[in-house]
Amino acid sequence: MDIIEIIKNRRSCRTFTSEELNKNDKAELEKYIKENALGLKKESIPFKIIEKEDKDIPLKINYGMIQGHKTYVLGSSLSNSDSRINYGYLMEKIVLKASEFNISSCWVGYFDPNYFKEINIKKGYEIPSILILGYAEKQSVGERLVRMTIKANKRNDWETMFFDLNTKSPLDPKQIPAYADALEMLRLSPSSGNTQPWKVFYDKEAREFHFFKKIINKRYNEMGLHEIDMGIAMAHFELTSTYKGLSGTWHKQEKKINGIPDDLHYIWTWKCAAMQG
Template identity: 65%
Template sequence: MNIIDVIKTRKSCRTFNSIFLSQEDKAELESFILKNSKGLDNEIIDFSIIENKDASSELKINYGMIQGHKTFVLGTSKSTPNSRVNYGYLMEKLVLKATEMNIASCWIGVFDQTYFKEIIPEKGFEIPSILIIGYADKQSAGERLVRFAIKAHKRNDWETLFFDYQTKLPLSPDQLPKYSDSLEMLRLGPSAGNSQPWRVFFDETTNEFHFFKNPVNKKYDVMGLHEIDMGIAVAHFELTSNSKGLKGVWDKYENIQSSEDLQYIMSWRCIN
């Protein structure tokens, strides 16, 4: 499957069949984690696959709306915006690898932080989100309800998300033929509560894309979840661009201003 098909196939799963990953699948994901632990700025984030073998201590999520979940992936980030972006970036690469292997997943931002005895963050670190992975079962009524309530299949239009940096006018796919798939695949990404805080501005004069976070949901923003969302967007953009032979480098510029509604995260400088 190419990355575009993988991104289009992925959707959050909230009904798992309670079966642990096969040894082969677990080994393949563990090997992927080892090879993909270096993120932006060369920061290393180590993820672990944790299986709950104790049926009496289930992690309750979404008031019990998630079912059959036995296997989690998590690690720690520094308690800083950049490190959370990195956590989202690296974990989403794993989500897409799992999707390709027919393994279902769901990002979880709201959970009991004390549940995982194996991973206790040091001072200045946190578990900013976790991932449930496993094999999907038939959607439960609860799952259908959650998906309906957050309009999980919908995304904002291009005109809400992508702009020209100089004129501030919305961009359409035909204005950016080379990068239209990269932005479209970013648009299809998952985000906390489907809040889609990504805003991207293209500067034709410098050939750069500037990524900003619009803190659309104050509660998620305080929890750092929008920074995870930004990391996911960065991963989708980069993987799609690379798959089309488009190269670039990530950088963070001192001279780019943030405002309350548009907080600067980083930029992609096109190099071909």
């Protein structure tokens, strides 16, 4: 499966069989995690796969009606915006790699961090979210209800998310054929409560995509979850661009970008190395 198929097929799973991860799958995933621990600004976030046993007290999860969970991936980020973005960016790559092995997952932002004694949280660090991994069981009624309530299958339209920096008008896939898949795969990203806080402005002349965060849910934002959402979207965009042979790099724009609505918060810029198509 290529990255486009993997992204299109991925769904959050909330009903897991109580099986442990198959040894080969786990070893492959651990190898991938080790080799991909470096995020933006070369920040390293070592993630760990943690397997709880049936005799352990189960992790209480506040929302989502998640059942059968016993395997988790987590690490810690610094308690700041860029580090949480990195956490989302690196962890989503793990989500997609796991999907490649038919391992299902669910991001969880509401959980008790004290449950994980395996992770030493240093001062100034936090666990901004965790990932549950496992094999999918038939969806429970509760899971179907949660998905319906948060409209998990729906995503906002292109015109609410992607804009031409020059005209500030919505960007149409036909205007930008080479990057249409990368933006579409960004649009299909998962986000906390399916809030999709992503806004992207494309600068045709400079061949840059500027990523902004719009606060959709104040509580999620205070918990740092919108920053995780931003990192996830960046991972989808980058992996799809690279798959399409369109290389580029992330950087921070030094100058203020004019004409952007006040309620948007600048995050990162993708500079295209070569424009094709």
